Amino acid sequence: MADVPTGLWLIGARGSVATTAITGLLALRRGLAPPTGCVTELPELAGVPLPGWDDLVVGGHDVVGTALPERAERLADGGVLPHRLVEAVAGGLRAVDGEIRAGYHPVTHRGSQADAARRLAADITGFRERHGLARVVVVNVSSTEPPAPDVAEHDDLAALERALADPERAVLPPSSVAAYAALRAGCPFVDFTPSTGIALPALDELARRERLPYAGRDGKTGxxxxxxxxxxxxxxxxxxxxxxxxxxxxxxxxxxxxxxxxxxxxxxxxxxxxxxxxxxxxxxxxxxxxxxxxxxxxxxxxxxxxxxxxxxxxxxxxxxxxxxDSALAAPLVLDLTRLVAAAHAAGRTGPLGALAFFFKDPLGSDEHRFAEQTRELYRWAQELA
Amino acid sequence: MADVPTGLWLIGARGSVATTAITGLLALRRGLAPPTGCVTELPELAGVPLPGWDDLVVGGHDVVGTALPERAERLADGGVLPHRLVEAVAGGLRAVDGEIRAGYHPVTHRGSQADAARRLAADITGFRERHGLARVVVVNVSSTEPPAPDVAEHDDLAALERALADPERAVLPPSSVAAYAALRAGCPFVDFTPSTGIALPALDELARRERLPYAGRDGKTGxxxxxxxxxxxxxxxxxxxxxxxxxxxxxxxxxxxxxxxxxxxxxxxxxxxxxxxxxxxxxxxxxxxxxxxxxxxxxxxxxxxxxxxxxxxxxxxxxxxxxxDSALAAPLVLDLTRLVAAAHAAGRTGPLGALAFFFKDPLGSDEHRFAEQTRELYRWAQELA
Amino acid sequence: MADVPTGLWLIGARGSVATTAITGLLALRRGLAPPTGCVTELPELAGVPLPGWDDLVVGGHDVVGTALPERAERLADGGVLPHRLVEAVAGGLRAVDGEIRAGYHPVTHRGSQADAARRLAADITGFRERHGLARVVVVNVSSTEPPAPDVAEHDDLAALERALADPERAVLPPSSVAAYAALRAGCPFVDFTPSTGIALPALDELARRERLPYAGRDGKTGxxxxxxxxxxxxxxxxxxxxxxxxxxxxxxxxxxxxxxxxxxxxxxxxxxxxxxxxxxxxxxxxxxxxxxxxxxxxxxxxxxxxxxxxxxxxxxxxxxxxxxDSALAAPLVLDLTRLVAAAHAAGRTGPLGALAFFFKDPLGSDEHRFAEQTRELYRWAQELA
Amino acid sequence: MADVPTGLWLIGARGSVATTAITGLLALRRGLAPPTGCVTELPELAGVPLPGWDDLVVGGHDVVGTALPERAERLADGGVLPHRLVEAVAGGLRAVDGEIRAGYHPVTHRGSQADAARRLAADITGFRERHGLARVVVVNVSSTEPPAPDVAEHDDLAALERALADPERAVLPPSSVAAYAALRAGCPFVDFTPSTGIALPALDELARRERLPYAGRDGKTGxxxxxxxxxxxxxxxxxxxxxxxxxxxxxxxxxxxxxxxxxxxxxxxxxxxxxxxxxxxxxxxxxxxxxxxxxxxxxxxxxxxxxxxxxxxxxxxxxxxxxxDSALAAPLVLDLTRLVAAAHAAGRTGPLGALAFFFKDPLGSDEHRFAEQTRELYRWAQELA
Ligand SMILES: NC(=O)c1ccc[n+]([C@@H]2O[C@H](COP(=O)([O-])OP(=O)(O)OC[C@H]3O[C@@H](n4cnc5c(N)ncnc54)[C@H](O)[C@@H]3O)[C@@H](O)[C@H]2O)c1
Ligand SMILES: NC(=O)c1ccc[n+]([C@@H]2O[C@H](COP(=O)([O-])OP(=O)(O)OC[C@H]3O[C@@H](n4cnc5c(N)ncnc54)[C@H](O)[C@@H]3O)[C@@H](O)[C@H]2O)c1
Ligand SMILES: NC(=O)c1ccc[n+]([C@@H]2O[C@H](COP(=O)([O-])OP(=O)(O)OC[C@H]3O[C@@H](n4cnc5c(N)ncnc54)[C@H](O)[C@@H]3O)[C@@H](O)[C@H]2O)c1
Ligand SMILES: NC(=O)c1ccc[n+]([C@@H]2O[C@H](COP(=O)([O-])OP(=O)(O)OC[C@H]3O[C@@H](n4cnc5c(N)ncnc54)[C@H](O)[C@@H]3O)[C@@H](O)[C@H]2O)c1
Ligand code: NA
Ligand code: NA
CATH class of the missing domain: 3.30.360.10 (Dihydrodipicolinate Reductase; domain 2)
Incomplete structure (x- = not known):
């Protein structure tokens, strides 16, 4: 899969984790840093058909306006990023910043959630077309939400879509609106946060129908x-x-x-x-x-x-x-993008339980033992080859 | 292998680890404590033909005279053993104490090391016969020795035995005299300490010739x-x-x-x-x-x-x-006794690398990763079934 | 003040702190243990006129029935007390147990709080007379209470006493009923807990009127x-x-x-x-x-x-x-008893701020710096001499 | 003493502690950072006649050539100094760098130690004159030396000076050559390291004869x-x-x-x-x-x-x-310079035991308790007022 142009679309693209991942990707691409913390660079995953660092193009949604170069500077002050790296990739950061669109915020949004999802999906498909990408992996690294109350529409796609169309309801938490939009845009989805995101039966139904893989949830880093x-x-x-x-x-x-x-x-x-x-x-x-x-x-x-x-x-x-925290999370975000892109290319659909290695609360798996998760990851990845 | 009477012969039988193992065995036998810390009681090892707690008979060598019941009392004062357990098994401790013989001490010994080994071996075979035991596993839990200097005789059994016969030489450190005596008595050997013990080419040669398994070295507990x-x-x-x-x-x-x-x-x-x-x-x-x-x-x-x-x-x-420390080590001493007895019964010889799980410096294995060692232990043990 | 028979009346006399203090006192009296943890035995406090270990007689209130010897056995199992000490002083524990009376419990009590206080005070004065004690220091080591709501009667003794007489009200939390009873019995009071206890303006008024010293609050031990x-x-x-x-x-x-x-x-x-x-x-x-x-x-x-x-x-x-915890608290309970007895003998009244050394939330002092508290304690104590 | 131009002469002027102290002083002078860690800025020392930040002029000896601005950059990379501060004071660092002279190194030195001391003293007096300083405090922050062997000449100034004159001997460790040179130049000396430095009877004799105060030894920072x-x-x-x-x-x-x-x-x-x-x-x-x-x-x-x-x-x-470490040490170096300058101005001589607060192994004091040292420091400093 090297040379296959692949998109990474970050929900929360101006947050700490996202900014660190983007800065790191730019640095890796230019050989300015070794891939410490990147699991996909281990010998055990050699031969797996993954997109290369050069093949990844980044965009995303966020609800704040701070430009990426400034955000990266602040992270450098906080010891997350070396100052000289941030300076070296300032141009690249500005370029990615140009690909960030306004996210969905329940407080400012007017209209139905279906409208919102359509707009978010259009941002992603526009990005895919503009850059001629084979696929875009959407990764949620936005702020953690409170647990969402259970409602019956979460269990059934048809019912859910009826509720989404109702401008007086907000049946989904923002993370799930993002997941829904990603699936509607034909994109695999990764939930790096503990928010509800894609972990609803109705969204699982949609992913399977669209033959899309997904992974989650809540990056396991400390x-x-x-x-x-x-x-x-x-x-x-x-x-x-x-x-x-x-x-x-x-x-x-x-x-x-x-x-x-x-x-x-x-x-x-x-x-x-x-x-x-x-x-x-x-x-x-x-x-x-x-x-x-x-x-x-x-x-x-x-x-x-x-x-x-x-x-x-x-x-x-x-x-x-x-x-x-962000230095632990960021390389995993890049790893997940590559692995989920490869899974998508290989026709995998539904929850990728073999990626339990990366998550606190793994979707599609009950395995929490790290050593077993590691073995399962290697086995599964080699099957993609 | 349940119901097969099996001996456990402890070198350093009055030490903390030994006393804790003996007291614990007596308590387990009477159902006074659950087998916490005993790996051989895990479901993963169910079905492996191991001697039962009732089948184990204990004796050993030591160079100090403090009786086991007193030693156990002192360990209770130190928080290693519950006072009431020590009281409950006082009779059993006295009985085991009657099976402890004087160990080999280089300072007090007169004569060749061959003489010493013969005497130690005779103690063990006497014990085996007296109790009608199918086999005796010898386990070294005596004080750690300094590293022994390399000498050529350590690499060759014939040369070693010539040197052992010379009353003016002390070619082996005490732990290796004990290992040599165990092998000469036809017994599998376990080295729970970091001392030289059985880890010499000449003793490996002897073990293989006598078709005896052995395991070591240095219990991994903290x-x-x-x-x-x-x-x-x-x-x-x-x-x-x-x-x-x-x-x-x-x-x-x-x-x-x-x-x-x-x-x-x-x-x-x-x-x-x-x-x-x-x-x-x-x-x-x-x-x-x-x-x-x-x-x-x-x-x-x-x-x-x-x-x-x-x-x-x-x-x-x-x-x-x-x-x-002793509470961590003692159940492993019992586990090793059972597993090595089973290996002996199944005809295994030489270093048991599959027992790397138990050791800091595993003989017969280069695997140090605990999860891999665990898998290997389960696999190997199930093959004995 | 050596040879002046002095009472220690413990509220919560069957709790961990109390039982440890009592067992320790009995052991100290018989020379079975050195006075580790007892500040009043330091050279810096030599010469202060304190009651000796032999002069202290113990009784108290509690709301549970477990006898002291059993309580002490359980603490020995938990590593708080050496088993052999508990055995050695079993007779003394039984004797103290005979001096424990039923405490005030708001759930089981019937009648006014004034009735309750009268009964508690009578228990204490009976104890004082029975043993011919020069004075009794009442120390609260009962379970921590929730914070009590502010009510106007807490600020004024006359209003408080009117409310106490009303059988339909429970104007004081139990710790304050105990403090009130102690003062009515003419006894200095020590609050080793964070409960309200004596820390109410109305009770301060009573203490000053009765010319009684008091100290608190919440023993500082970890x-x-x-x-x-x-x-x-x-x-x-x-x-x-x-x-x-x-x-x-x-x-x-x-x-x-x-x-x-x-x-x-x-x-x-x-x-x-x-x-x-x-x-x-x-x-x-x-x-x-x-x-x-x-x-x-x-x-x-x-x-x-x-x-x-x-x-x-x-x-x-x-x-x-x-x-x-109890091993840290118990010697301080004995120290406070001796020091407050000495303060009472010397005519000190009101909150003893110089005892801030002992408390998390010192009454009568704003000094929290330990070194300054230590100096103040020494200075104050030497003035009693 | 504000407005009295005062020198700080650092032995080891290009080390971490020295560079941090110099950078910090420049930053404090320009109000770029608050005086966190500076004891002399506490209210308890208000009113003590100390030189102000603006009054301090810095020079020193070192045996390595790395320029101060580069050294400071490296410390910024290591998280000791904020990058922006180093940039802001780069000019000041260059100026101080111009006042650093080659230190005494036993390996490269030719001639007697008396020659070496004369040269070091001349460096310091030249600095004092060039800047019109009222006094120069010499502070040793050079690398720790091994303990020096006892020799009889260390106990007697006359004997010591005879040995110093002998080009075939190296009777003093470098830190003591530095201390001797400082005293010969009429300067108070502070030993921030555990090296021998001034802690020899012969040097104490010299200090008293020259009516100079000194302080040490080994900054207490962790x-x-x-x-x-x-x-x-x-x-x-x-x-x-x-x-x-x-x-x-x-x-x-x-x-x-x-x-x-x-x-x-x-x-x-x-x-x-x-x-x-x-x-x-x-x-x-x-x-x-x-x-x-x-x-x-x-x-x-x-x-x-x-x-x-x-x-x-x-x-x-x-x-x-x-x-x-250096961030903990540097402000104390500035504090000591100010306090020792004030002590010199006030005519104090010999070891300043009241500065025990700053040292692991206080000269002139047996007091190690921090709270007592703190009180003594405040008392002593107020007496200088
Ligand atoms: N080690 C780790 O850092 C780690 C591990 C596991 C999970 N996580 C999760 O990753 C997430 C990001 O962490 P972070 O430290 O980067 O937090 P952050 O607060 O720095 O960044 C979150 C970003 O999300 C944006 N955002 C909020 N609501 C949004 C919305 N509706 N649409 C689009 N963007 C939105 C915010 O504006 C912000 O820029 C959190 O949920 C965190 O719990 C992080
Ligand atoms: N967690 C653990 O406790 C642990 C872990 C790994 C290894 N070990 C090893 O186990 C050994 C025993 O530890 P312990 O805490 O029981 O020590 P210990 O000192 O309590 O006991 C050692 C016993 O060996 C006896 N002994 C000494 N030389 C002897 C000889 N030549 N022949 C026969 N007996 C002899 C001593 O008299 C003593 O009774 C040590 O070598 C230790 O390093 C212990
Ligand atoms: N280091 C320490 O142990 C420490 C330090 C500071 C404060 N304290 C305080 O000391 C108190 C005692 O601690 P403990 O560990 O002994 O607790 P505990 O629970 O063992 O003992 C409390 C005793 O108080 C009795 N009690 C409860 N309500 C009562 C009432 N109304 N009248 C009379 N007795 C009553 C209980 O029955 C119990 O026996 C707690 O309030 C604790 O917060 C302890
Ligand atoms: N918290 C602390 O940092 C702390 C606390 C107590 C003591 N100290 C002591 O302070 C000293 C300096 O520590 P540092 O971390 O700055 O070390 P460093 O190694 O960074 O600096 C020492 C400097 O001394 C110079 N030097 C060596 N020999 C010399 C000589 N003969 N003449 C002149 N200069 C010489 C070196 O070239 C170097 O520049 C050490 O002795 C250390 O033990 C530091
Ligand atoms: Na090995
Ligand atoms: Na001293």
Whole structure:
């Protein structure tokens, strides 16, 4: 698939994760940095037919106006990006900025959600045609939404489309409007956030009907990554985990969003699902997400695991993870774009459970153990070859 | 293999690990505690023909005289064993104590090492006959020795046996005398320590000639266990580990032994081999083992990992492990006894690389990744069925 | 004041803190343990006229029936008390148990709160007379209550007493009923909990009228102790603290009580007051208290401090405190009893601000800096001599 | 003393600490940054007659040639200095660079150490005259040396000067040659490193004869600072510290120097003295300093404290300090310059024990408790007013 021009359309294209992914892609393309953090560059995935760095063209939606070069400068001040890289790719950033369109915002939008979706889809198809792209992968990296209430229309495509046409209703959360628009534009969709996005039966129905693959949800980049690596160890050693307590301190845009308990709820639910699946329900597992603005783009997570060994003796493990969230997420966004493009080219449809490796709350898979996810990823990717 | 009476002969039978294993076995047999920490009780190993808890008979060698019930009391004071369990199995401890014989000590021994080995072997065969055992697995849990100097006789069995016969030489370190005696008594051998033990070409030659399996070396129970779980994650995510620094604080008998830098050297070498294999040689990896007597049987290990992500941004992970070393080791000693007995019954010979799961420095295997070791263990064990 | 028989009356006499204090006192009296943790045994307080260990007689109120010897056994299982000590002082525990009376419980009580207070006061005066005590110090170590709503009667003793007489009202929370009863019985009062207790203008009025001293509130034994030690360092070095985040994991009775967010509120408020006073209001300071039952009597607190140094560079400090709460609290309960008895003997009245050293939320003092509190304690105590 | 032109002469003027101090001074002077980390700007020191930021003129010695602006750029890359600040003060850095002279290096020097000292002293007096300075404070921030062997001439000034004149001897380590030269030039001396420097009886004799004050030794900026803050807490609470273990991971120039065990020895000795003084000799206190180059200018220190509470129960405290060493040191270098200049102006001579607040191994004081040091500093400084 090298030399096949491929689009990456980012929902939230001016956010930290998006800006880091775009800057990094421009740097990789010019050989200014090694592909650290890019899973698709590992020898284990050699031979998989992926689009090259040069083949990727980027555009997206956002609801804020800050231009990408400025956003990247601010990330450099925050230690996410090296200053000299940002300077070196300033031209490329301006070019991508020209491909960013106004996203759907429920507060400012007038008209039905169907109108909104049509407009979003048109932005994407215009981009595809303008650049002569074989396909466009739409990736949601916009702000986390609160959990959406269940409504019957979410379970049935026909009912959903009737509701969408009603200008007095807003039956879908914005992330799902974005997913719907992507599918209507014939694009595979990746949900990197814990928002509802594509995870509704009606949208799954649409994806299958349109023969489109999708993947999600909520990029696994820090505390949860560690948990899915470590929890299986306790199991394999027959040690009894009694409690797994976690505190996450983060600043940045994500910290500000998650300060609102309603928004944090999605994230906490998404994190908790993994632990339950790995350790069972009888483990005490308090979990906190705190907005600590001065941390900027850094995130610190502390986990305390208490467990019992032979004859019931109590022991403990503590972890402190100090990461730059966007730097962990951005290469995965590029990896997912390449892998989902390849899956689309190979005719895969529906949820790509083999991409569970990348997600806190994997769609199409119940596997949370990281080592098993890794093996499954390699196996699946090699089948695309 | 249930109902096949099987011996467990412990070198260092009055040490912390041994005493904990013996007390635990007696408790398991009477249903006084669940088999937490016992890998052989996991569903994944169901169906493997292993001796039952009731089938195991214990004896051993040691060079100190403290009776097992007293040793167990002291471990209860140190939080390793519940007081009430020690009281409940006091009779059983006294019985095992009656099966402990004086080990080989280079300082007090007179005569050739061949004489010593004959005497040790006779202790083991006497035990086997007295209890009508189908086989005896010899497990070394004695104090860690300093690394032994290389001598040519270690590479050739015939030359070794000539040197052993010379009363003026002490060609083998005590752990290797024990291994030699075990093999001469027709017994499989397990090396739970980082000492030289069976890891000499001449002893491998003997084991193969006698058609005996063996396993080793250095039980993987704490910091190294975590490293072999976590290091593969960095690899799978294409993150670049730059340094992995470790400090181990421990008291107890093991702490006192490792206070001597010569003895610590074996342990540090054994720990380092794993990290090199997992991450390569260009990772800065300072490692310390400190004797902190007041910690008693508790061990605290702190690891600091610094790594680079996308575009070179620096991040870090810290781990603090607070464990009771003997409580982590003891169930593995029982697991290894059962698995090696089954391997012997099934005619396996030479180093059992499939048991790498249990060891810091696995004999017969170059696999250090814990998840791969786990899969290999399950696969191998099911083949014994 | 040695040889002056002095009473210690514990509200919550069967709780963890109380049981540990009682067991420890019995052990100290018999020379079975050194006075580790007892501030009043430091050379800096030599010469202060304090009652001796032999002079203290203990009784109290509680609302549960578990006998002290059983309670102490359970604490020994949890690692708070050495088993052999509990056995050694079993007789003494039974004797103290005979001096415990039923406390006031709003759910089971019938009649006015004035009736309840009369009954509680009678229990205390009966105890004082029965044992010929010069004075009785009443110390509240009962379960933390939720914050009490402000009502006008709390500000005026006459109004309060009118309301207390009304059988249809429950104008005071139980901790304040206990404080009121203590004062009516002519006893100094110590509030070791964050509950309302004596911290009401009307009760201060009563204490002054009765010429009684009192002290509080909320024993400072872990995370807050560290904060009041470390925060002044940042100030003295002109470093700018930006955030101080804390997570407390605890089990035991206190963990169970604080699981209820209403009860936790008092504790969180009491902890927060210190940090505000030390660092000012513009420091981000999320704080969590989680009930983790398997930790039993152990408490683990993690603090993450982010601060700015020269030219704005960000740095951080992390602390993990792993303590046995009751073992930290109990000697302070004995210290406070001795010091408040001495203050009463010396004619001190009202809040004893010089005891701020012992409390998270000191009554009668705004000083939170530990070093200053220490100096003030020594100065004040020497004045009693 | 505002408006009194005062020199700061840095030994090691191109090192990290020096470059950070110089850049910061230039920034403070232009109001580009607040004086975070500068103790002399605290209200407690208001009114002390100190030279202002504008009054300070900087020069120094070094043995490497990298120009200050380049050195500052590299520190900005390492996160020690903000890039925009370095750019803003580039002109000022170039000016200071013009005042840096070649230091004394034992390997390249030819002739007697007396010759070397004369040349160094001439550099300093030339600087003083050229800028019309009232006084010059010489501050040693050069690389840590190994401990120097004791020789009789160190105890007696006359004997020392005879040995210095002998071109075949090198009786003093470089830091002491620098101190000797400073005193001969009539300058007060500050030793910010653990090297021998001025801490020799013969140099103390010289300082007193010349009526010069001096201060040292080894700036207290991280782990030791925390220890002198926390250790007194354990004492004041009568808790029994059993072990205090420390691991320091650091990169940068200091990390490289301390990789050599001989050089590390001075640092470890200087750190250990404080702990012994605070806690006594029977505390187990292993201490490690590891060179971890990838950490760059960041330093991470982990301390594990185990202690006993009431009735002997074991508890622990862990600390992880993640700091930028030079950012912690630099403002103290400026503070010391101002305070020592004021002390000189006020006629103080000999070791300034009241500056113990700043040092790991204070000269002229046995006080290691940080709170007491703070009070003493304030008291002493106010006396200069
Ligand atoms: N390691 C990680 O960084 C990580 C891991 C997992 C998930 N995530 C998720 O990725 C998302 C992005 O994180 P971030 O740190 O970049 O956050 P951010 O706040 O920096 O960026 C989010 C962007 O989304 C935009 N946006 C908001 N609503 C929109 C809408 N309706 N349409 C289009 N754009 C919209 C915002 O304007 C903003 O530019 C979050 O949901 C986060 O939870 C991140
Ligand atoms: N988690 C763990 O506890 C763990 C993990 C890996 C390896 N190990 C290894 O297991 C071994 C035992 O550890 P421990 O904590 O029980 O130590 P320990 O000091 O309590 O016990 C060692 C015993 O070996 C005996 N011994 C010494 N020399 C002997 C000889 N020549 N012959 C027979 N007996 C001899 C000693 O007398 C002692 O009773 C150590 O080598 C340790 O490194 C332990
Ligand atoms: N380090 C510490 O342990 C520490 C520090 C500061 C404050 N405290 C406070 O000390 C108190 C006791 O802690 P604990 O761990 O012993 O708790 P606990 O739950 O073990 O004991 C509390 C006791 O109070 C009794 N009680 C409840 N309501 C009562 C009433 N109305 N009258 C009389 N007795 C009553 C309970 O029955 C129980 O026996 C708590 O409020 C806690 O917040 C403890
Ligand atoms: N927090 C801290 O940074 C801190 C705290 C306490 C002590 N110190 C001490 O401060 C000193 C400087 O630390 P740094 O991080 O700046 O180290 P650095 O290696 O960056 O700088 C040391 C400088 O000294 C110069 N130098 C070496 N020998 C010299 C000589 N004979 N004459 C003149 N210059 C010479 C070197 O060329 C180098 O430029 C070290 O001794 C360190 O131990 C630093
Ligand atoms: Na191997
Ligand atoms: Na001193």
């Amino acid at each position: 505390e949860t990554l560690l948990r899915t690596v470590l929890a299986p160890m306790f199991g394999a050693r027959a040690l009894r985990v009694r409690s797994w307590s976690g505190t996450n301190l983060l600043g940045g845009g994500d910290g500000a969003t998650l300060e609102d308990p309603a928004h944090a709820q999605s994230k906490i639910a998404s994190k908790a699902r993994g632990l339950d699946a790995l350790l069972g329900k009888d483990v005490t597992a308090p979990l906190h997400i705190d907005n600590v603005p001065d941390l900027g783009e850094r995130k610190t997570a502390w986990d305390h695991v208490s467990f019992e060994g032979f004859l019931g003796v109590p022991m403990s493990l503590q972890l402190t993870w100090t990461g730059i | 910091e190294t266990l975590l490293r072999t779980v976590l290091a593969p994650m960095f690899g799978a995510r294409a993150l670049r580990v730059r340094s992995w620094s470790g400090t181990n604080l421990l008291g107890g008998g093991d702490g006192a032994t490792l206070e001597d830098p010569a003895h610590a050297q074996s342990k540090i070498a054994s720990k380092a081999r794993g990290l090199d294999a997992l991450l390569g040689k260009d990772v800065t990896a300072p490692l310390h083992i400190d004797n902190v007597p007041d910690l008693g049987e508790r061990k605290t290990a702190w690891d600091h990992v610094s790594f680079e992500g996308f575009l070179g941004v620096p991040m870090s992970l810290q781990l603090t492990w607070t464990g009771i | 995370e807050t102790l560290l904060r009041t030690v470390l925060a002044p360092m940042f100030g003295a070095r002109a470093l700018r603290v930006r955030s101080w985040s804390g997570t407390n994991l605890l089990g035991g009775g206190d963990g169970a009580t604080l699981e209820d967010p209403a009860h936790a509120q008092s504790k969180i408020a009491s902890k927060a007051r210190g940090l505000d006073a030390l660092l000012g209001k513009d420091v981000t300071a999320p704080l969590h208290i989680d009930n983790v039952p398997d930790l039993g009597e152990r408490k683990t607190a993690w603090d993450h401090v982010s601060f700015e140094g020269f030219l704005g560079v960000p740095m951080s400090l992390q602390l993990t405190w792993t303590g046995i | 782990e030791t600072l925390l220890r002198t803050v926390l250790a007194p807490m354990f004492g004041a609470r009568a808790l029994r510290v059993r072990s205090w273990s420390g691991t320091n991971l650091l990169g940068g120039g200091d990390g490289a120097t301390l990789e050599d065990p001989a050089h590390a020895q001075s640092k470890i000795a200087s750190k250990a003295r404080g702990l012994d003084a605070l806690l006594g000799k029977d505390v187990t206190a292993p201490l490690h300093i590891d060179n971890v180059p990838d950490l760059g200018e960041r330093k991470t220190a982990w301390d594990h404290v185990s202690f006993e509470g009431f009735l002997g129960v074991p508890m622990s405290l862990q600390l992880t300090w993640t700091g930028i």
